[in-house]
Amino acid sequence: MAELSSNWKKLQAKIKAESAPKPAAPKRTAADAEVDDQTREGPRKRQKQQQNPKQKLARGTSKPSHPKTKSLMGNTQSSKIDPVHPKLGVAPSLAVWAADNDISPASIAEAYGLGVQSNSLLSTDNPGRPNEGLAPNVELGKYVAIDCEMVGVGDGGYGDSLARVSVVDFHGKQVYDSFVKPRERVVDWRTHVSGVAPKHMARARTFEEVQVQIAELLKGRILVGHDVKHDLRVLELGHPGQMIRDTAKFSGFRKYGHGPKPALRVLAKELLGVEIQTGQHSSIEDARVTMLLFRKHKPAFDMEHANRYADETTPKPKTNKGKKTKKR
Numbered sequence: 001m002a003e004l005s006s007n008w009k010k011l012q013a014k015i016k017a018e019s020a021p022k023p024a025a026p027k028r029t030a031a032d033a034e035v036d037d038q039t040r041e042g043p044r045k046r047q048k049q050q051q052n053p054k055q056k057l058a059r060g061t062s063k064p065s066h067p068k069t070k071s072l073m074g075n076t077q078s079s080k081i082d083p084v085h086p087k088l089g090v091a092p093s094l095a096v097w098a099a100d101n102d103i104s105p106a107s108i109a110e111a112y113g114l115g116v117q118s119n120s121l122l123s124t125d126n127p128g129r130p131n132e133g134l135a136p137n138v139e140l141g142k143y144v145a146i147d148c149e150m151v152g153v154g155d156g157g158y159g160d161s162l163a164r165v166s167v168v169d170f171h172g173k174q175v176y177d178s179f180v181k182p183r184e185r186v187v188d189w190r191t192h193v194s195g196v197a198p199k200h201m202a203r204a205r206t207f208e209e210v211q212v213q214i215a216e217l218l219k220g221r222i223l224v225g226h227d228v229k230h231d232l233r234v235l236e237l238g239h240p241g242q243m244i245r246d247t248a249k250f251s252g253f254r255k256y257g258h259g260p261k262p263a264l265r266v267l268a269k270e271l272l273g274v275e276i277q278t279g280q281h282s283s284i285e286d287a288r289v290t291m292l293l294f295r296k297h298k299p300a301f302d303m304e305h306a307n308r309y310a311d312e313t314t315p316k317p318k319t320n321k322g323k324k325t326k327k328r
Contacts, residue, residue, distance in 0.1 A: 128284035131179050131203055143170040144217060145224040145291035147283040148231040149196055152188030162234040163196040166283035167217055172291055176217060177284055179204035195280035211235060224294045226264045242309050245301050247293050252300050267293055
């Protein structure tokens with residue numbers, strides 16, 4: 001993680017250097033152009049004057065005028081590739097540098113702000129594809145975001161049972177969505193909140209099938225979620241703490257909570273300017289909001305995470321404890 005933070009700092013410094021405006025060339029005056037002309041034509045004039053010493057300008061005669069020389073500065077003095085504006089893409093030289101330093105395209109996109117400004121994936125025109133299962137032709141990167149919907153089971157319906165799970169990638173694209181058949185008798189469907197109803201169970205997948213598919217998607221990837229421990233609990237899955245980014249625990253969001261943890265809908269309103277969870281929840285929408293919150297504050301997330309797990313990422317010095325030494 002220390003290496004990730006270091007790479008991020010290098011990336012930001014590289015972008016800043018490539019994007020810095022070049023100093024403007026000093027304006028050339030007519031006198032400067034005339035001096036240049038005289039410098040270039042001086043040897044020729046002296047040669048002519050030596051050949052025809054009698055041909056001299058009379059005192060008081062005006063000097064012949066010369067057209068101003070067009071400046072070539074900025075066109076040929078540098079072979080550096082000009083940086084590309086963030087809206088147009090990533091500078092080729094930066095892309096090559098990032099590849100050499102093992103920095104992912106996802107980090108490049110985040111550093112340039114590519115796709116972060118638009119909340120189009122959160123619009124009502126893009127509700128996702130409910131119960132699709134694993135999306136076809138999925139090529140997952142380093143990050144995934146997850147959200148689950150639960151129904152009430154047990155005494156009084158206060159227990160939780162998984163009823164729907166959704167996963168999106170770094171860019172908010174749907175990777176997985178499925179309704180899940182509860183393994184216990186449902187006491188409270190919580191439809192007004194969960195959006196899950198008995199009719200959805202006709203084509204729902206079994207818990208065991210969904211659990212295996214989700215475990216495969218999470219393997220070796222950084223998991224983004226909001227109070228993600230509840231999602232992992234109902235999935236009955238574990239995930240390394242070093243590989244989790246939780247928007248409910250991020251210190252930068254604490255000021256938006258009236259309790260120990262800020263609500264996802266409050267963060268969406270305050271930081272993204274979008275309304276969510278106004279009625280029935282959508283796990284696809286919530287996962288997208290969670291990922292977008294993480295992306296917009298990724299450098300701060302990475303720094304806080306690196307500090308939290310500094311002891312686990314710092315190599316420990318080797319000792320000879322427990323090894324027997326031969327007597328000479």
